[in-house]
Amino acid sequence: MHKIVFLDRTTLAPQIVLREPRIEHQLIEHERTTPDQLLERLAGASIAIINKVPLTAELLEQLPDLKLIAIAATGTDCVDKAACQRLGIAVSNIRGYAINTVPEHTFALILALRRNLIAYRDDVLAGEWQKSGQFCFFTHAIHDLAGARLGIIGEGVLGQRVAELGKAFGMLPMFAAHKGREGLGPLYTRWDEVLATSDIITVHSPLTPHTRNMLAMPEFRAMKRRPLIINTARGGLVDESALVQALDDDLISGAGFDVTAGEPPADDNPLLRAAGRPNVILTPHVAWASDEAQQSLADQLMDNIENFVNGAPSNLVQGAY
Template sequence: MEKIVFLDRATLAPQIRLSRPAFEHEFVEFEQTAPDQVVARLAGATIAITNKVPLTAEVLAQLPSLKLIAVAATGTDCVDKAACERQGVRVSNIRGYAVNTVPEHTFALMLALRRNLIAYRDDVLNGEWQKSGQFCFFNHAIHDLGGMTLGIIGEGVLGQRVAEIAKVFGMRPLFAAHKGREGLGPLYTPWDEVLATSDIITIHSPLTAQTRGMLAMPEFRAMQRKPLIINTARGGLVDEEALVRALDEGLISGIGFDVLSGEPPAADNPLMRIAARPNVIVTPHVAWASDEAQQSLADQLMNNIERFVRDDSANLVV
């Protein structure tokens, strides 16, 4: 009999259904799990489900029964995959479930910032419309997306979908060549050219040792058109102190971030210090979280487990 333990069920909304596997099993779920609770909660488990709870080499060494870690997300940086390989533990992830929700959130951030929706909403709440004495007023600049150049960092499923939507808006999407690399083919525009010519830059890359901190002051200083910076991927991809400095120096015109380097963020996180500005929007890592996307994720998660037990493995990264 398989013992399945979900360490952080609260990372999925309560209305999302989790089907139960057809094979004989025990299913245990915890809303949240602290790092010092992981070993005890996974004692005797053969299958662990985690979204963000870290599974380190030290933890894995104390779990001899573990056979599969089913990550309830696409990113697997919470799992020490090298330790899993040494120990013979397989790791699966979720793919393709966010093809609508993340791009739609990306464009929601773009539209809100380009059209100054936050500032105008605040003005309406503060009585500025009544004070204007006419049917509209122009306290803040409004810009269209049409005709803008959109620099896309990350050419996977989400980046490709963002490019498709951008064309419908009349934008010119450019896929940035990987930082520090050339000769990647006709899909790509050189990294430096994307930085220099984009009106908006949106990030859809995984967080790896190579991509961590890929946007910092040298990159912001190379941005000639003072772009919006949109990040719905991972917080660690951007140097947050440099990002705020770039905004203060007028090197960029606005920030739309759904992800931060620490989640939930500390009170002194650089973006939290400026989150009330009208040209800054911070959302709590919910770009992925439409009900439709979450249900697709949950269905795929349990299917990965079913197929693993049947020795018909799906979506394995280790």
């Protein structure tokens, strides 16, 4: 009998069906879990399901029964994986479920900003259409996607799908070579060239010590074409204070973000304070969250648990079993 504890069920929408795993089990679901509740709730559990709850080495060392951490997401930075390796705890994640939802959200942000939809909507609500005295008015620039240079940071499945959609719009996608890395394969364009020549830069990288704040003031100052900056990946990849400064200094033309460095963002988060500008769109980490994608995630999550228990583990990040 496996005791399975889902620590943050509300990170999946209530309409998403989480089927019972086809193994001998007891499934306990908690809407959310605070750090002081972790030890009590995971006591005796062999399988933990988490999305964003941090699991530290100090905690894991006190859970001798824990055999699998099944992450209900792709990112794994909330788990101390080195401790899991040392303690023989397997870690699995979800892969491939967001192949449509994240790229579509990326282009929703790009299209809204490239065509200044928020600014025009605000003008209409303010009565500017009536004041114009004609059938249309031109208070904000509108730009096509066709012919625009699309800089993509991150060449995984999501970055590849964004490139496909960009080509369908007639854009010119470029995959940025890794920052600070020498050597280029045929897929890549030099990092500095992507910064200098892109009309839009979209980020699809994991958050690691190497990628944290990969876009900061030196990078913004190198962006000669005043691009849009899009981030539907991870907060922390872009220096948010520098981003707002780049907006103030007219180094970039706008920003569309679905993530912040802390989530939910603190009241003084610079990106949150900038979100009222017509050229800034901030959404609450929902690029991944179409109903179709969430259901695929939930089904894969249960598959990972069943496969692990049956001796054929899937989507292992690392771990012994």
